[in-house]
Amino acid sequence: MSTDPFRPFETNLDQDTALALLQEATAGADDGELFLERRKSEVISFDDGRIKTASFDASEGFGLRAVRGETAGYAHSTTIDEHALKRAVATARLAVGDGGGTMSAAPAGTNRKLYSDEDPMLQATFPAKIDLLREIDAFARALDPRVVQVSATIAASHQEVLILRPEGTLVTDTRPMSRLNISVIVEENGKRESGGMGGGGRAGLIGLIGRDSWEPVTREALRIALVNLDAEPAPAGVMDVVLGPGWPGILLHEAIGHGLEGDFNRKGSSAFAGLMGQQIAAKGVTVLDDGTIPDRRGSITVDDEGTPSAKNTLIEDGVLVGYMQDRQNARLMGVAPTGNGRRESYAHAPMPRMTNTYMLAGDTPPEALVADLKDGIYAVGFGGGQVDITNGKFVFSCTEAYRVRNGVVGAPVKGATLIGDGATALKKIRGIGNDLALDPGIGNCGKAGQWVPVGVGQPSLMIGGLTVGGAAAK
DSSP, rough: OSSSSHHHHHHTTHHHHHHHHHHHHHHHHEEEEEEEEEEEEEEEEEETEEEEEEEEEEEEEEEEEETTTTEEEEESSSSHHHHHHHHHHHGGGGGGGTTOOOOOOOOOOOOOOSSSOOOGGGGOHHHHHHHHHHHOOOHHHHOTEEEEEEEEEEEEEEEEEEEOOSSSEEEEEEEEEEEEEEEEEEEEETEEEEEEEEESSSSSSSHSSSHHHHHOOOOOOOHHHHHTTEEEEEEOOEEEEEEETTTEEEEEEEEIIIGHHHHHHTOOOOOOOOOOBBBBBOOTEEEOOOOOOOOTOOSSSBBBOOOOEEEEEEEEEEHHHHHHOHHHHHHHHSOOOOOEOOOSSSSSSOOOOOOOEEEEOBBBBBHHHTTOSSSEEEEEEEEEEEOOOOOOOEEEEEEEEEEEEETTTEEEEOOOEEEHHHHHHHHHHHEEBSSSEOOOOOOOETTTTEEEEEEEEOEEEEEEEEEEEEOOOO
């Protein structure tokens, strides 16, 4: 595996020639760029005492885009050379037609560096990674005799990006990523339950493979599994809910965040379209999308159009004040790009996407929120969820939740789902905790068939009148 930096303009393609061809593709266009990428990734998973997966993938290529109005022409290739680029020019050019556009100004430059350039895959040998996974397996089984299965996965990647713009600007970014996930299955009296935990970010494996890192993750996965082993069927009905801090922010991400992406609002398909400057949430609710947090999973020094990431306020004290924008939607809406133009790879065109989306803390201790819960659910962990962007309706499953009566946390419940819509839920927030936390670094977000890493976060929240789906009578 080569460790040489990705320098396609030295090894594959003359930069001046590439620029001339890019200018040909974008003549008379409003915008466009040549996006070049090399990505390497590795996944090693250990399941039930043996190696289940050991994979390594390496890919490189380019994507060429020309934008005119609402139309974008896009072509990509796994071959980086002049011949492939000329063919791409002919395709991308179709979107420009007769031209007449005015080229948008180049993104501002930045010297900021949010993460290391180092390849995390090179920070430990393959045998060392296998030994680590074996050690995690043995440790988890030794913690409790009820453990019957352990799964542990190490994943790491290294992405190198170059973005050449028609005016000659060249923007580069090197993005590391690493992640450790552990899941445990426990069994007692013929009943099985699972628990999982993980974490990571734009940093090396060193911080994940140390015992002081993976041991608490393993203990937490086991704790969740044992909680679910004792869980009762969740009640069903409309009730107040307290959400825990951190990862439960995934509900915020799905039910609200997607609805605040620029393309959905420009097209009028978001439940929040046309509401700029209006009170859309309870007072005290402030929501940010922040791609500038060092080493976080959702952070990017620059987005995939070359715009520096930013700390963007979306909702301020309950008032809608901003959308997340890429360059095309920003231009069409008459606003500035926000550094949210993201793409899965060179084979995909950019679109407005979230980075790290979170709600700011309030001033209420979380225990006070729970104490104020007369009859409801305390939801600490979340699994999968779905949302309809057009109306904001969501369904989320809880992986760890408790029944609360008269402010007292009772038995854990399983099978609980939270049902509602983002616009209504925002207005029903009755209390905001002082315990803002970000997720441990496990989020992926899908949109239009593209997946990108993201972060979420929130303080504890009291939300009134959510529909809880469950198998037991209230």
